[in-house]
Amino acid sequence: MVRHRRHHVIWFLGILVGLVIGLAGARPLAAQGPDPGLPRGAAYRGARIFSERCVQCHGTLGKGDGPMAGQVPVRMADFTDPAFAESRSPEAVFEVISNGRIENLMPPWKNTLSESEIWDVTAFVWSLHLGDLDLNAAALQYQALCASCHGAQGEGVGQTPALAQTRWLAATDAEWRTAASGPDHPALPSTDPAALRQAIAFGRSFSLGFNLSQARVEGNGRLTVRVRNDTTGAILAGAVVDLLVFEGTTLITQRRATADTEGVARFEGLPTDSSWAFVATTVHNEVPFESGLLQFEPQQTELEAPLPVYEPGARLEDLRIVRAHWVIGLSDARTLDVGELYAFVNSSDRVYTGELDANGHRIVLSFELPEGATNVGVEGDSEGMRFIRLGNRMVDTLPFPPGQRQVLLRYSLPVQDGAVALGHPIPYPVDNLNLLAPDIGMRIEAPDWLRREPLKTASGDYLNFVITNLPAGSAPKARLSNIAAAQMTTTAMTSGGQVIDSEARPGLSGLPWVPIVLAALAVVVLGGGTVFLMRRQQAQMAALPALREQQKQALIHAIAELDDRYEAGELSEAAYQTERRLLKARLITLMRDEG
Secondary structure (H helix, E strand, O other): OOHHHHHHHHHHHHHHHHHHHHHHHOOOOOOOOEEOOOEOOOOOHHHHHHHHHHHHHHHHHHHHHOOOOHHHHHHHHHHHOHHHHHOOOHHHHHHHHHEEEEHOOEEEOOOOOOHHHHHHHHHHHHHOOOOOOOHHHHHHHHHHHHHHOOOOOOOOOOOOOOOOOOOHHOOOOHHHHHHHHHOOOOOOOOOOHHHHHHHHHHHHOOEEEOOOOOOOOOOEEEEEEEEEEOOOOOOOOOOEEEEEEOOOEEEEEEEEHHHHOOOOEEEEEEEEOOOEEEEEEEHHHHEEOOOOOEOOOOOOOOEEEEEEEEEEEHHHHHEEEEEEEEEEEEOOOEEEEEEEEEEEEEOOOOOOEEOOOOOEEEEOOEEEEOEEEEEEEOOOOOOOOOOEEEEEEEEEEEOOOEEEEEEEEEEEOOOOOOEEEEOOOOOOOEEEEEEEEEOOOEEOOOOEEEEEEEEEEOOOOEEEEEEEEEEOOOEEEEEOOOOHHHHHHHOOOOOOOOOOOOOOOOOOOOOOOHHHHHHHHHHHHOOOOHHHHHHHHHHHHHHHHHHHHHHHHHHHHHHHHHHHHHHOOOOOOHHHHHHHHHHHHHHHHHHHHHO
């Protein structure tokens, strides 16, 4: 059960960090001087970003041989070439990643990645041309040739310049070599080119983290966690507390401490930079509990956090849905995508642990699925660790403590004769349920719903229907028709066309309109409890421009695949022409957006 909770935490951290990624951009480099943030970037973090965003063009190993390299009008750079750094500096690499080279179809990433993330990628790209360089041997050469003047940590000795300065990021390897062997530099004990190359490479590590192959969990931060039973008021002396340590969205390590007689568990030596986050967890009566997201403020080294636990005993009657939204989207003329967002409340002071079914599955929350649903999933649980599918329903297995819980269920429904019947039972009482569908020509028959004013969102107007005060077991229904015509209207639009996310999965979660609409709901109707959706919307909106080339290639590939299926006799003439027009319209829309 603890693993289930961790996965939820990782998703939440990903959304939170997405806000930073979406809003941050590249800022000008400082010209020179010591920088407390040095070394800039970390190659291990950059490797993750590179594998997610760069390999399509640059290849898995950075040789410039990715599957899309042939579409670029120039020959791709080979980052593994030892000569790569002769005429390039880390700052130059940073600038290209930040601002792109549109003439070469290299997108700018400064509005998608934060400055620190671009330095991470820069550090990784820089590491590739070093090949099999032995960093231990490089450290020895640096100590022998350079440390007496520049310092063991690049801090500088006397009037000798420090190497732990941002200004060295603007120098190429050739410029470093010339400076180290030129007449203005003291004579070196050795002029062996290989030894000098090793010393220079290690000298680089004081300003650029190309040699950082793993995270270092160290610092002067102290975290105090107080464990208390909020049902009984008892202090939990002896409780075992695990601290999950995240860098960005990645779980780096886990530390453990035992609460003292005052119920306090202490953790020391923690990094306090804003890129680090922590979650304290404990288990009480076999139920996991967590503290929520913990971070140090700037200049803060002491942090305290409560970790409440509760006794079991909440009843099913203590649960209700205070807000629910069914959001409709279209991926093509044959598929309707549905997102169901539920905000639950456990109004008791105890944990609801659910019931065990005949097969031993713990059922805490249950979500009915309409007949024919495909691509079923829950946002934030892609591995299926916490949520499991049992027949025609999706089940949440995580015990529900007092307070709120939000769940975003997604699935797709087949369109038959241009229409879809939407509806299923809801096992819980619902205070307010909205049905939202894009106002693009679909007809909606919802006799039991009240029609309200359309919602205006960043992705256009949405038709708005509402039902209030539904008793448990109600089965609201609606029928959507004229879907094929509505889809063609969407793809023919000259702006705001639907695009394909680089991390898309089948169904709702891969569509960019999902976070946009839900972010709008956070402002218009959901309230502050769903601000996290705004964060995801901002991050994905910022990411879209940089993904357009990949999206265009995906559509071209889909058209080619469709042609092959038609030639193989798998499609009728009418079906082939209809689908091809649809794909072509989406491609044209995307290219117009590029313009």
